[in-house]
Amino acid sequence: MKSMHVKAFCQLLAFSLLGVSALALAQDGKMYPIDAPDEPTAIALNTGGVDGQEAEESWFRQWGDPMARNISKATLTPVLADPAKANGASVIVAPGGGFMWLSMGNEGWEVAEALAAEGINAFVLKYRLQPTEPTLDAFETQMNQRFAQAENATDDExxxxxxxxxxxxxxxxxxxxxxxxxxxxxxWKVDPARIGMIGFSAGAGLTMATTLESDKVDLAFIGPIYGGLNAVEVPADAPPMFAAIASDDFLFHGQFGLISAWHEAGIPVEFHLYQNGGHGFGLGNPDRTSNKWFEAFMHWLDVNKFLTESTQ
Known part of the structure; x- marks a missing residue:
């Protein structure tokens, strides 16, 4: 397994959870239970269950977006580019949600569709989550308690x-x-040399954890979006990174350790600190400068030749 700085990783995870708190549980972000949507193209990954999981997978809607929780069986949903436009580049998409739920709409399916429209094969990963309470009211209480812990945490490991x-x-x-x-x-018309991963909030934390810890995944590039920015120990074979966050995101604390670590390791890195956008903006919210991150990401992929097959 690849090594990393334990304290920095704990900080990154704590900030990933803290980052979803105000958005997810604000008074004007009421949760409403919904039936599980059809996922006809989801493929079971057969990676096992979750210890202590008793409640069944359930869904709710918040801010108009479908959210899933109590996921104990991971799936992968391919959203393939039109063969006439496909360029072979592919991206694993990891939604966020503090590892207790997944924002499947604005940080999953919508992002995958946008990538596919650009000729990139996208694969939405519905990964396993920590168990939460069976009822939505009890879940909200549980989340408030968890966020209070995160908000009171310090940098002391x-x-x-x-x-x-x-x-x-x-x-x-x-x-x-x-x-x-x-x-x-x-x-699926995938170029094995051009498989990347993009993640949002906790999904950004998972993207980083995979990059730093897994010796079974060889990513060509990564895109942690509004994830933690604490410094980590960068592996020598770490992939190029595109990172973005808004300055009014309460997860951002004026820290640039992650970016500095990539730069000091001599690995290509691009960082966008947007004036506004808050947290959880997905592809974008009205009248925010962060709305341009996806265009910048596509330009970065293009300039770095991830959208064209290597001739070497």
């Missing part, structure tokens, strides 16, 4: 209230997704 999580299940889900994409590369 000995602080007793800092959330510390084992992401081995979630990394295993990424590894299974990556293996499946490689196995079906010919069928």
């Amino acid at each position: 000995e602080a007793p209230k800092r959330p510390r999580w084992d992401l081995s299940d979630q990394i295993e889900d990424v590894e299974a997704a990556y293996a499946m994409i490689l196995k079906r590369a010919d069928e």
Whole structure:
């Protein structure tokens, strides 16, 4: 397994959880239960269940977006580019949600559709989550308690209230997704040398954890979007990185450690700090400068020749 700085990783995860708190549980962000949507193209990854999971997978809607929780069986949903436009580049998309739910709409399916429209094969990863309470009201109480712990946490790695999580299940889900994409590369018109991963909030944390810890996933590029920015120990073979966050995101604390670490390691990195956009903006919210991040990401992929097959 690739090594990393334990304290920095714990900070990154804590900030990823803290980052969803105000958006997800604000008074004007009421949760409404919904029936599970049809996912006819979702493929089971068969990576096992979740210890302590008793409640069944359930869905709710918030801010108009479908959210899933109590996920104990990971799936991968291919959103393939039109063959006439496909360029072979492919991206695993990891939604966020503090590892307790997944924002499947604005940070999953919508992003995948946008990538596919640009000729990029996208694969939405519905990864396993930590167990939560069966009822939505109890879940909201549970989340408020968890966020209070995160908000009271300090940078001291000995602080007793800092959330510390084992992401081995979630990394295993990424590894299974990556293996499946490689196995079906010919069928899906995937160039194995140009498979990247993009994640949002906690999904950005999972993207980073996979990059730093897994020796079974060889990503060509990564895109952590509004994730934690604490410094980490960068592996020598780490991929180029595109990162973006808004300055009014309460997850951003004026820290640039992650960006500096990539730069100091001599690995290509592009960083966009937007004036506004808050947290959880997905592809964008009205009248925010962060709305241009996807165009910038596509330009970065193009300039770095990830959208064209290598002739070497």
